[in-house]
Amino acid sequence: MIEITINGKTCICEKGEYLLDVARRNGFYIPTLCHHPAIPGQACCRVCLVEVVEKGRSKIVVSCVYPVERPCEVYTDSERVKEDRAVVLMLLKERAPESDLIDALCSAYGAADGSRFIQIDGEKCIMCGLCVGACAKMGTGAISTVLRGTSKKISTPYDEPSKDCVGCLSCVSICPTDAISYKDDGQTREVWGRTFEIAHCRKCGVPIGTKEELELVAKRTGEETEELCPECRKKKMTDTMAHTYGIV
Structure with missing residues (x-):
C-alpha cells in the first residue's frame, strides 16, 4: 500500500x-x-x-x-x-x-475563445473512441475510426449501412457528447443508416430491444430468447419457484 x-x-x-x-x-x-x-x-x-x-x-x-x-x-x-x-x-x-x-x-x-483555429461546424464528436470500444465489446465491430488527419471520423465501413450493426445503441449510450444521432419511435429504430424493428415484451408490451439484438444475445448464450422484459422475466421466475415449492 x-x-x-x-x-x-x-x-x-x-x-x-x-x-x-x-x-x-x-x-x-x-x-x-x-x-x-x-x-x-x-x-x-x-x-x-x-x-x-x-x-x-x-x-x-x-x-x-x-x-x-x-x-x-x-x-x-x-x-x-x-x-x-x-x-x-x-x-x-x-x-x-x-x-x-x-x-x-x-x-x-474559463477556456478562451479558440475561433482562430479551424472549427468543424455542427460537430459534437471528440474522437474519444468510446463508441468504437463499446461496439467491439458487444462483439459486433460495426463502427470504427476511418480516414486520417482532420478528416478522421467514426463511421461504418465505407459509410455504408453495416450488416454487423444490431441497433443496440451501446455506442449512443456511452458517447459523452451526444454525437451519435438516432431515431426511435417505439416500433422502429434508425441508427448508422439502418432501420431496425423493435421487439416488445410478450407479457407487458414494453420495448426490449431490436430483433437483431435479441438474436445476438441468443447466439451468445446458446438459449432461445423469451422476449420478456426484466420485470416480467423476474415475475415468471418467482411464479415458477412458488409453483415448485407449493407457495401460495
Whole structure:
C-alpha cells in the first residue's frame, strides 16, 4: 500500500492504481470525457489532467492512466492544472462546437475563445473512441475510426449501412457528447443508416430491444430468447419457484 496526499488529504492506495480512481474513491472531482470504467485506457481527451509532485519536482499527468508507484502530492485543481485544462477544453470546443457538455466545461474552467483555429461546424464528436470500444465489446465491430488527419471520423465501413450493426445503441449510450444521432419511435429504430424493428415484451408490451439484438444475445448464450422484459422475466421466475415449492 502507498500513502499519497490529494489536495492536502492523506489517501491510501495500492501500487499501480490509477490516480483518477484513487481521487474519485476519496471524493475528489476530476472532469473526464473519454473515461469509462468498462473501457479503460482511452486517455485521449486529456481533460483529467492533474499536477503531481514527487521529490520536489512537479509535472502534469493524465490521471486516468497514471499509475501511483510511490508517495507523492497530487493537486486536482491547481493554477497550473486549470490553465492547462482550459487550453485542452478550448481545443476540444473547436473540434466539437455543438457539444453542450464541453460548452459547460469551458465556462467552468474559463477556456478562451479558440475561433482562430479551424472549427468543424455542427460537430459534437471528440474522437474519444468510446463508441468504437463499446461496439467491439458487444462483439459486433460495426463502427470504427476511418480516414486520417482532420478528416478522421467514426463511421461504418465505407459509410455504408453495416450488416454487423444490431441497433443496440451501446455506442449512443456511452458517447459523452451526444454525437451519435438516432431515431426511435417505439416500433422502429434508425441508427448508422439502418432501420431496425423493435421487439416488445410478450407479457407487458414494453420495448426490449431490436430483433437483431435479441438474436445476438441468443447466439451468445446458446438459449432461445423469451422476449420478456426484466420485470416480467423476474415475475415468471418467482411464479415458477412458488409453483415448485407449493407457495401460495
